[in-house]
Amino acid sequence: MFTRIEPSINPTNNTMEVKKVDAADITHEQFYEEHWKAGVPLVFKNATKLWGAYNTFSPDWFRANYGDRLTEVEGKSYTMNEIMDLVEGKDTSRPVPYPCKYHIPSQLPELVSMVKPLNLGFAKPNWLESSWFKRGYWGSALEIFIGGPGGKFPYVPKDYYHLSAWINQLYGHKQFTVWPMGQEEYLYPEEGNEWKSAIPDIENVDLSIYPLYANATPITFVVGPGETLFIPFGMWHTAKSLEPTISVAFDLLNERNFPKFVKDVWGFKSRESKLKGVVATGYAAVGGMVCRIGDAMGVERVSGHL
């Protein structure tokens, strides 16, 4: 038995409260029913406390250990030292890009062991941890995001392939905005890129161009160090770094979002070629079957290849 958390959606005005809970105060079943199934985001206060990254990741720690590690942001190459100097305001000679990202398994593989258990006790089962769904092909990633004050995610997306997002804040505070489910038309999905809103600046929406946005009910909240934000699949969201921030994001796929995932696999891959669409969708369908059987047998997936 578990204590019921009050329903988080108010159907009369379509507002929604994003709650923060101690990971010890919510069961997997409760999370699954009231957030995962209901499509309601949740902030866990301390789900990453077992991670080596918890209370460790900081600009100085990255400078000391991976200062020369390169990544590309908006087509330009930066070292970790350069990124940290920019986000901390030590280098004011050029704009601070956002987000500065590293794909952990390929660009910082030493850190894979510092973000374990990746499932946090709640982000499971995660079929993306199965070797059937290897990285790079299915829209999934295990990435570090680094940002500086005011760094805004460049648009409002809902996650590619209908994956759920888990954003683990490890340093600094980041502001998030989400839109309750069902506000699709107010956000003007881009033609041909339906996972991305066509509105260029969500903080200053021109209602003469996007009049339906007047009906939208964005919910804004702040996530701090040690906190994890769960964003359900299909939810429009965006983020802004309020100070120097470091977070680790990963995606989740299982039985619940699998039907929409497969539809997206067909949608994305068949745009490249019908044959690619058929092969990828067939492969995904078999992978889903294997993972479903694995779930039934209680298989624990622990690979770090997302």
Ligand SMILES: O=C(O)CCC(=O)C(=O)O
């Ligand atoms: O942490 C962030 O900047 C937001 C990331 C995000 O929303 C995404 O990758 O879809």
